Amino acid sequence: MYTSKWIPIAGIVVIAAAALAACAVQPPAGKPPALGAAVSAEEVARWDISIPPSGAGLPKGSGTARLGLQVYEQKCLACHGAKGVGKPADVLVGGVGSLASKTPLRTVGSYWPYATTLFDYVRRAMPIANPLSLSDDEVYAVSAYVLFLNGIVGEDSQMNAQTLPQVKMPNRDGFVDMSRR
Amino acid sequence: MDNRFHNRNASWRSDLKESPVAKPRDMKNHNSDASPTTQPSQGRRVFLAQGAALVTGAASTGIAASANGQSLAGQPWERVYGAAFTGYGQPSRFELPVVRHLLRPYGDLAPGSGAALTPIESLEGIITPSSLHNIRNHSGTPDIDPKQHQLLLHGLVARPLTFSMESLWRYPMTTRTYFIECSGNSLRALLPKPVQIPAGAIHGNISCSEWTGVPLRMLLEETGLLPQAKWLLAEGADSAHMSRSIPVEKALDDALVALYQNGERLRPEQGYPVRLLLPGWEGNMSVKWLRRIKATDGPTHTKDETSKYTDPLPDGRALQFTFEMGVKSVITRPSSTMTLPRSGLYEISGIAWSGAGRIRRVEVSTDGGATWADAALTGEERSKCLVRFRLPWEWTGQAAVVQSRATDQKGQMQPPRKEWIAQYAPDNRFHNNSIVSWAVGADGSVKNVYV
Numbered sequence: 001m002y003t004s005k006w007i008p009i010a011g012i013v014v015i016a017a018a019a020l021a022a023c024a025v026q027p028p029a030g031k032p033p034a035l036g037a038a039v040s041a042e043e044v045a046r047w048d049i050s051i052p053p054s055g056a057g058l059p060k061g062s063g064t065a066r067l068g069l070q071v072y073e074q075k076c077l078a079c080h081g082a083k084g085v086g087k088p089a090d091v092l093v094g095g096v097g098s099l100a101s102k103t104p105l106r107t108v109g110s111y112w113p114y115a116t117t118l119f120d121y122v123r124r125a126m127p128i129a130n131p132l133s134l135s136d137d138e139v140y141a142v143s144a145y146v147l148f149l150n151g152i153v154g155e156d157s158q159m160n161a162q163t164l165p166q167v168k169m170p171n172r173d174g175f176v177d178m179s180r181r
Numbered sequence: 182m183d184n185r186f187h188n189r190n191a192s193w194r195s196d197l198k199e200s201p202v203a204k205p206r207d208m209k210n211h212n213s214d215a216s217p218t219t220q221p222s223q224g225r226r227v228f229l230a231q232g233a234a235l236v237t238g239a240a241s242t243g244i245a246a247s248a249n250g251q252s253l254a255g256q257p258w259e260r261v262y263g264a265a266f267t268g269y270g271q272p273s274r275f276e277l278p279v280v281r282h283l284l285r286p287y288g289d290l291a292p293g294s295g296a297a298l299t300p301i302e303s304l305e306g307i308i309t310p311s312s313l314h315n316i317r318n319h320s321g322t323p324d325i326d327p328k329q330h331q332l333l334l335h336g337l338v339a340r341p342l343t344f345s346m347e348s349l350w351r352y353p354m355t356t357r358t359y360f361i362e363c364s365g366n367s368l369r370a371l372l373p374k375p376v377q378i379p380a381g382a383i384h385g386n387i388s389c390s391e392w393t394g395v396p397l398r399m400l401l402e403e404t405g406l407l408p409q410a411k412w413l414l415a416e417g418a419d420s421a422h423m424s425r426s427i428p429v430e431k432a433l434d435d436a437l438v439a440l441y442q443n444g445e446r447l448r449p450e451q452g453y454p455v456r457l458l459l460p461g462w463e464g465n466m467s468v469k470w471l472r473r474i475k476a477t478d479g480p481t482h483t484k485d486e487t488s489k490y491t492d493p494l495p496d497g498r499a500l501q502f503t504f505e506m507g508v509k510s511v512i513t514r515p516s517s518t519m520t521l522p523r524s525g526l527y528e529i530s531g532i533a534w535s536g537a538g539r540i541r542r543v544e545v546s547t548d549g550g551a552t553w554a555d556a557a558l559t560g561e562e563r564s565k566c567l568v569r570f571r572l573p574w575e576w577t578g579q580a581a582v583v584q585s586r587a588t589d590q591k592g593q594m595q596p597p598r599k600e601w602i603a604q605y606a607p608d609n610r611f612h613n614n615s616i617v618s619w620a621v622g623a624d625g626s627v628k629n630v631y632v
Contacts, residue, residue, distance in 0.1 A: 032399045033351050036334070036342025044335050047473055050414050050424060052481045079290065088290050100497030104608050106488065111499075114482050121484040124422035128291055128320060131420045175491065179428055179480070179502035 051120040055165030058119065062160035063141025065148030071138045072145050075127045084108075084149045089128075093149045096170050109150025113175055115167035118143045119159075140164070279303040281313055282382035284369075293321025296363060297450075298385030301513045301532060307560045307567045308358070309388035311443045315464075316450045317363045317386065319485070320421035323470055327454035330418065332400075332438070336476035339405030346440075346454045352395040355437060357460070358566045360534045362387040362506045364463040364490055368610040370617065371602070375629040380516035383629065384617060387509075387534065389567035392458050394439035397432050397474075410476035414483070415457050418472035425466045425490075426480035427459065431504070435460050438471065461536030461565035462504040463490060493606035506536030507614035508595055510543055510570065510587035521625035524578035529556070533568045535589035542588040543570040549582035549618070549632055550597070556585070564590075581621045582632060598631060 051057050072084075084092030084107075095105030104110075108118055123139045125131050134142070144159040153159070153167060272279065281297040297316040299309055309315075316322075327346040335341035366386035369376055376383065406429065413432050416424040427436075437458040440447065447453040452469030459466045465485060480486065480502065492500040510533035515521060533543045540561050544553035556570035570585065586595045601615035618632040 032353060032403065033348075034403055035348035035351060036340070036344050036400070036403050037348075039333065039335070039341050039343045041341075044333065044341055047333050048335070048475065049422065050416065050475060050481050050483070052477065052479065088287060099493070099606070100495070102607055104493065104497075104606055106493070106608070108488070112488050114487065117482055117484055117487055120481075124424070125320060125420070125484075128294075128420075131320070131422070174498050175487075175501040176494075176498055177502055178500050179504070 049120070049124050051116045053114045053116050053165065055116055055161060058116070058161035058164060059136040060161065061136035061140055062158045063137050063139075063144050064158055065141070065145040065153065065155045067137075068141035068143070068145025068148070071134070071142040075134070075138075076142065079128065084146060092146050096150070099171070099174065107150070108146055109152060109170065111171050111174070113169055113172050115143065115147060115152075115159075115164050115169055118146060119164060279313070281316070282379065282385055284382075291320070293318050296365070296386055298381050299388045300379065300381040301385045301387070301511065302380040302516050302519070304513070305530065305569070307389055307532075307569050308443065309390060309567075311390065311445070311448050311451070314388040314390060314442070314448070314451060315361065315363065315386045317365070317465055318419070318450070319423045319465075320419050322450045323419045324449065325418060325454060325470060330454055330470075330472070332455060332471055333473045334400060334404045334476075335473070336414075337407040337410035337478065338401075338476050339407065340403075342400075342404050344400065349395055349438065349440060349455060352399060354393050354440075355396055356391060356393040357435075357437065358389065358391045358563055359458065359460040360387060360389040360565060360567050361458075361464045361467055362509075362534065362536075363465065364503075364506065364611045366464075367613040367615075367617075370598075370613060370615070370629075371610060375631050377517060377629055379518050380511060380513055380617075380619075383517070384511045386464070387532070387567075389532075389534075390442045391444065392437060392439045393441035393444075394437045394455075394458065397436035397438050397457070398434075400438060401432060401476075404476075406476055409478050412477045412480050414473075414475040414477055414481045415466070415468040415471060416473040416475075417452075417468045418470040422472075423465065423468060423485060424481070424483045425468060425486055426477070426483065426502075427466060429476070431459060431462070459504075461506060461538070463506065465490065466504065490611060492611045493609045494604070495606050497606075499606075503612060504536075506534070507612055508535035508537065508540070508587050508589040508593045509533065509614040510585040510595060511617050512545070512583055512585050512619060515583065515621060515627045516619050517627055517629035519627045521576060521621060521627070523625070524576050527574050527576055529572045529574045529583060529585075531556075531570050531585050533558075533570055533585070533587040534566070535587065535591075535593070536565060537589050537591045537593060538564045539590040540568040540587055541590050541592075543568070544586050544588075545570070545572045545574075546584045546586075547574060547581050550584055550616070553586070576621065578623060580623050582618050582630065583621065584616050584618045584632070586616050 048057060079089035080092055081087050092108050095107045095110030098105045119139055122143060140159045144153060147153045148155055279300055283297050285292060285295040287294050299313050299315045330346055332344045363386035367384050369383045411429055413427045414424055415427055416422055439456050439458045442451055447456060455471050456469040457467050457471050492503055510531055512529055512531040514530045529545055533540045543556045545556045546553045554572060556572040559569040560566060561568050588594045595614055595616050598615040618630050620628045620630040
């Protein structure tokens, strides 16, 4: 009884208030506030660390497996084992030819389709306790070392912005792109 | 483990002792940190002192102490004044064993790498409490100052722009309820032998929250995508700088730049202060701690979309960019490590979801898949959201195998486990949406089994 008497009156008040508000405020329908701030190309370059297979965005600098061995032993070996055999962290070496077997071994050498991903990932995320700490030369060198351990490049092959995207990984054609299916 | 907890409600609770769970939080310490209002209240002391004075006064007026009052029903907590207010609420101390199940493949070497799975066996309804939401972290949870954090949109755009968190907060917001499932969910259901741990420790890399934020489309319109922009690279500000490539179509469809979860600002472990949300797709594509989106002409082929989150096939090839999460369901009650105390009527309850959209139907079997019955659904009107299903069940005391199978709006149905396994290489751990089976023994014990 109480509610049936009062709800219609309350409703009328609400509608009247809403009508008044609509007159007072004209909302800019569908128009976002456009608060993005312009940013310079130099500033973007400091943030842009992703490297696609084309190698676009790879920095200056270079390195070889011979130099990379030193970086690896200092910064990587504790987790990835001597010569990339793994444990406690991921195995980096071997497994080529194993992918169709009952015991596939998926490593940088046997599974990763692009060498650019190796540079990209080491630079953005490794060493795990201290990422963004390696110089570009160190990243090129340690990438060269991991590729060398997998028998993909020579011990003195220079890895740089031109050569790294040219490296043909053994499993380059091993993926079925499902993105447009 | 708190014995009272187990005695109180052993029938539908899992035995957490078998699970590699986190240590329950210390409620006492937590409360004393939370707010000055949790300090021992002087007000309460005053109140009690007044009570004592009243009793004394009554005695002095010659009224006999009432034997009647002492014999009235009332538990001890009904006879003392309750606790003071707290600034931030916590579950009952009796619920302290309800915590996430930790999966830490690198152990103490990288304690924040791996996953924390939702204890789905202890939860009901559709929404996952923020504190129990599943987590997949690659290099721990960063401690981000929102005043220093920026989101950069650049690449194949007309105007590269940065957005502060304060500016994002001023955009028109959208609120939606979506599940997030890690594509590595249910990997423990692929171990050679069925492992006897709670359902959440096996299938709990799934959660569902209400998310509020700015549609990504709105920010992309502000930067202006160039015609050759076909993909976006999304990158987090964690120390892994976890990154994934996303087709532009998804970004313009239902992608959200989320700022809020279940009404409050995102938890740090859910991407505070800002995360991407790609409804229905592999959980790690909803990049947390979002710092950069780059428009590109093709996928970047990051580490987490080549060496991981690809689905190996028996012939040595692998499926790449399998974004959508398949139709799936799990019975949460009864489930592994629980015990049914006696025969009689129970309610079978569980969760279902599909990355393709809405759940159309969930069927339940109690005879290992020989016959199926339709379960009642709650929340099935929502797309890419958890659905709760329920079915009454008279347990006769005989051995039984309970299963559920969901069908989504596209007519896709969960596959049997053997069928699913046969599609992939023996080491595939992604996109396991096969039917889950729990065996109820004649003794009432519930076990994880492979059917």
